[in-house]
Amino acid sequence: MARRASRFVCQACGAVTTRWAGRCEACGEWNTITEEAATEDIMTAATGKTSRTKGRRLALTSLDEPIPEAPRIVTGISEFDRVTGGGLVPGSAILIGGDPGIGKSTLLLQTAAALANRGARVVYVTGEEATAQVQLRARRLGADRSSVGLAAETSVETIIETLQGGPPPALVVIDSIQTLHTSIAEASPGTVTQVRASAQALIRYAKLSGAAVILVGHVTKDGQIAGPRVVEHMVDAVLTFEGDPSHAFRLLRGSKNRFGPTDEVGVFEMTGGGLSEVQNPSELFLGERDISSPGAAVFAGMEGTRPLLVEIQALVAPSRLGTPRRAVIGWDGSRLSMVLAVLEARCGLALSTHDIYLAVAGGLRIAEPAADLAVAAALISSRAGVALPADVVYFGEISLSGRVRAVPHANGRLKEASKLGFRGAIVPPLAGADADGCATSEVALLGDLVHRIAPDG
């Protein structure tokens, strides 16, 4: 018989200790440790088996043996299929995180309906809303005629019992994992122990039945998927759905994928009738350009393996403050400081008495260092009051010495620029040949770019 005792679990990282403490030693968070009744071994309780069985002898496989191609369940939402690596893998578990209200439930309901329309059995379990709410949303999405099985339930045992009551579904959506509870664990719903035990039971269901299970996970203030990080380790793929709530576009990104690449990005636009797929994101992001004003530069960026053109806007204005303002949206603040320092120190551009605002248009977040050159171009253009040519794109990384460094995927960026009608590209040395119709012009030093944009200083 398992010995019953209390244990103390950090609600931020899932670390278990035997004593209460104000601060978790594992993750350093304060006031996150709560007492939970220890269930000796959740695994054992769930399977009813003890782990003391004798092991089997395995036949070892060589590395060059032919691999059976993992079958895929294509959902029909191609941006979703792209991120999962060509469709859902039967028996796999996917965790989807994202801010509240960003559109996770909408995306999954549309995906569920699309798959059901292809004749697959799909079950959608909501623990957050009433069935009527989901039905209303389905009506709004034009998905109410598809044969998705819907249930509002939070008990894991009931959910699994229901799923086992018919032929195994191809896809089960659980919205969300934080609302579930299982009698295996005694903690209250939403705690680390409950989330972990519920996820474990559903993942085991997926493996045994061959159904793909998608778990929705909430995101905390600092962007982590709430609950234990262990759930991220337990599932086969972790996707995040992100975007700026005040803009319409949404990105679906993979951060872990056991069956495919993690660098693919799905692009959607939130409309009155749900999410629509965006096949050519650059057109969306360049849609509302103001080409005649100084301070705007088009960055030829990459999202995953897909080129994405986006406008970078800068405003440089004399400051009346002792410490001038620096504000940046959609880019890294410390990277902006670095570009400003290089412009001052290496190119003699006086900026320390100016307020500087930088924004990536459309609410996109850029993480690539390749955006340095476009940011610099926008800053120089605004500082000099000279508009940049409207049909030129920029990409390249800037080093502290003021050199412009090569970045990956130069050809893909140039091709995309040429496809969208851009006639020129300012690029690092040796970035590659001209793509048809888009002439490259190399800059080796940031100072050269300053002279080109503002020849009279």
Ligand code: TYD
């Ligand atoms: P939802 O899918 O409920 O977000 P999540 O599950 O991530 O919390 O989406 C909620 C938002 O999406 C809500 O603000 C309204 C908006 N929305 C639309 O703009 N169009 C639509 O067709 C739907 C269904 C929702």
Ligand code: MG
């Ligand atoms: Mg939701």
